Amino acid sequence: MESVKTLTVDLGERSYPIWIGQGLLSKLPAYLQTLGITSSQTLLVVTDDHVGALYLEPVLKGLQRAGFRVFSYSVPAGEQAKSLSYYEQIITYALEHKLDRQSVILALGGGVVGDLAGFVASTYMRGIPFVQLPTTLLAHDSSVGGKVAINHPLGKNMIGSFHQPLAVIYDTATLSTLPEREVACGFAEVLKHGFIWDEAFVDWLEENANPCRALQEPFLSEALYRACHIKSQVVSQDEKETGLRAILNFGHTFGHAFEALGHYRDFTHGEAVAIGMAVAAHVSEAVYGQQGLAERVTRLLSTYGLPVEWHTLPWSFEQVLEKMYTDKKVMAGRLRLVLLERMGRAVIADHVAETTLRAVWSLPFQNQL
Numbered sequence: 001m002e003s004v005k006t007l008t009v010d011l012g013e014r015s016y017p018i019w020i021g022q023g024l025l026s027k028l029p030a031y032l033q034t035l036g037i038t039s040s041q042t043l044l045v046v047t048d049d050h051v052g053a054l055y056l057e058p059v060l061k062g063l064q065r066a067g068f069r070v071f072s073y074s075v076p077a078g079e080q081a082k083s084l085s086y087y088e089q090i091i092t093y094a095l096e097h098k099l100d101r102q103s104v105i106l107a108l109g110g111g112v113v114g115d116l117a118g119f120v121a122s123t124y125m126r127g128i129p130f131v132q133l134p135t136t137l138l139a140h141d142s143s144v145g146g147k148v149a150i151n152h153p154l155g156k157n158m159i160g161s162f163h164q165p166l167a168v169i170y171d172t173a174t175l176s177t178l179p180e181r182e183v184a185c186g187f188a189e190v191l192k193h194g195f196i197w198d199e200a201f202v203d204w205l206e207e208n209a210n211p212c213r214a215l216q217e218p219f220l221s222e223a224l225y226r227a228c229h230i231k232s233q234v235v236s237q238d239e240k241e242t243g244l245r246a247i248l249n250f251g252h253t254f255g256h257a258f259e260a261l262g263h264y265r266d267f268t269h270g271e272a273v274a275i276g277m278a279v280a281a282h283v284s285e286a287v288y289g290q291q292g293l294a295e296r297v298t299r300l301l302s303t304y305g306l307p308v309e310w311h312t313l314p315w316s317f318e319q320v321l322e323k324m325y326t327d328k329k330v331m332a333g334r335l336r337l338v339l340l341e342r343m344g345r346a347v348i349a350d351h352v353a354e355t356t357l358r359a360v361w362s363l364p365f366q367n368q369l
């Protein structure tokens with residue numbers, strides 16, 4: 001018997017469901033109808049060339065059979081697609097194909113497609129609806145919460161907005177084709193949700209840590225459900241990051257600096273954030289004195305196949321620090337770092353001395369583990 005897990009992102013009139021289950025894409029037309037989307041509305045499926053080759057045709061056929069007028073646009077796979085150039089190309093395509101204010105964008109792919117297509121949706125004719133159809137493990141995070149953006153060469157997600165989807169329809173069957181590297185990347189954000197919010201979830205991820213079982217049920221659905229639940233609770237309390245939501249940025253002040261310094265090529269988001277969380281956990285331990293916390297964070301990241309070393313990175317501390325100051329959390333010229341006061345409890349710290357950061361950065365590698 002197929003089972004669909006449901007969560008709700010509670011945002012008043014902008015509340016929406018997250019449906020998680022095997023084979024949901026084959027029932028996409030019915031899900032869209034449940035959302036009140038009718039065949040009088042034109043659909044545009046945005047995807048990338050890897051995902052498109054695997055899943056686009058059946059999705060388009062299903063929608064056409066159900067009477068929808070549907071177009072599709074595919075961008076090259078990878079972070080480079082989160083650019084002004086691809087943003088403009090999709091807008092042009094939408095205009096040429098006469099999408100109007102009732103049209104709906106369907107983001108079929110990982111976080112790159114979700115962020116890019118969502119940003120198109122948030123700005124096309126001042127905003128049209130969109131639905132997230134995540135196909136990566138990492139996209140349990142990116143598809144929920146309405147942060148949509150593209151990158152600028154000088155900084156990550158620098159051009160964007162908050163635009164909530166109508167729904168997240170998460171077909172976990174698509175995860176079976178994910179490359180191993182991308183499975184590991186997805187666990188970076190799954191682990192993050194545990195580190196910042198729920199020590200019992202971290203315990204569970206430790207007990208069940210087994211890379212060979214990463215995609216097996218019921219482990220996978222349970223991990224996704226718990227991580228999405230944490231994300232939706234945080235977003236429901238602080239949609240536009242006026243306070244609490246910033247904890248979802250654990251590891252990201254460092255991670256985004258690594259991504260930008262690497263021209264969005266050298267590391268995936270998940271890898272950059274994993275190294276960033278390893279650094280941030282060591283800073284946390286230095287600031288809050290929780291013995292063993294950094295060791296626990298780095299061991300778990302490594303177990304799930306993620307990088308945790310920063311001493312091999314090709315940038316100096318000064319280069320990294322300068323890039324960190326472009327972080328969106330910077331306030332009045334002060335860095336604001338997400339740290340772990342203890343496992344399962346994140347805080348925002350604006351008082352960490354640069355000497356502390358430098359000391360952590362300079363730790364010999366054996367002390368980083």
Ligand SMILES: NC(=O)c1ccc[n+]([C@@H]2O[C@H](COP(=O)([O-])OP(=O)(O)OC[C@H]3O[C@@H](n4cnc5c(N)ncnc54)[C@H](O)[C@@H]3O)[C@@H](O)[C@H]2O)c1
Nearest residue numbers: 050077078110111112135136138141142147174177178269
């Ligand atoms: N908006 C948010 O709240 C938020 C949260 C986390 C991350 N993000 C963003 O998400 C992006 C990273 O997302 P990602 O890790 O999903 O990367 P991605 O979208 O680039 O996908 C990773 C790779 O996997 C391929 N792929 C996707 N689904 C597949 C499938 N089912 N089978 C085979 N291959 C598949 C893609 O083509 C790509 O090559 C970053 O840009 C990051 O900034 C946003």
Ligand SMILES: O=C(O)C(=O)C[C@@H](O)[C@H](O)[C@H](O)COP(=O)(O)O
Nearest residue numbers: 141145147156157245248249252328
């Ligand atoms: O949803 C959020 O809020 C997050 O911070 C989730 C992050 O995992 C994600 O990478 C997000 O895109 C980062 O946002 P940014 O505002 O730091 O660009």
Ligand SMILES: [Zn+2]
Nearest residue numbers: 189252269273
């Ligand atoms: Zn992230």
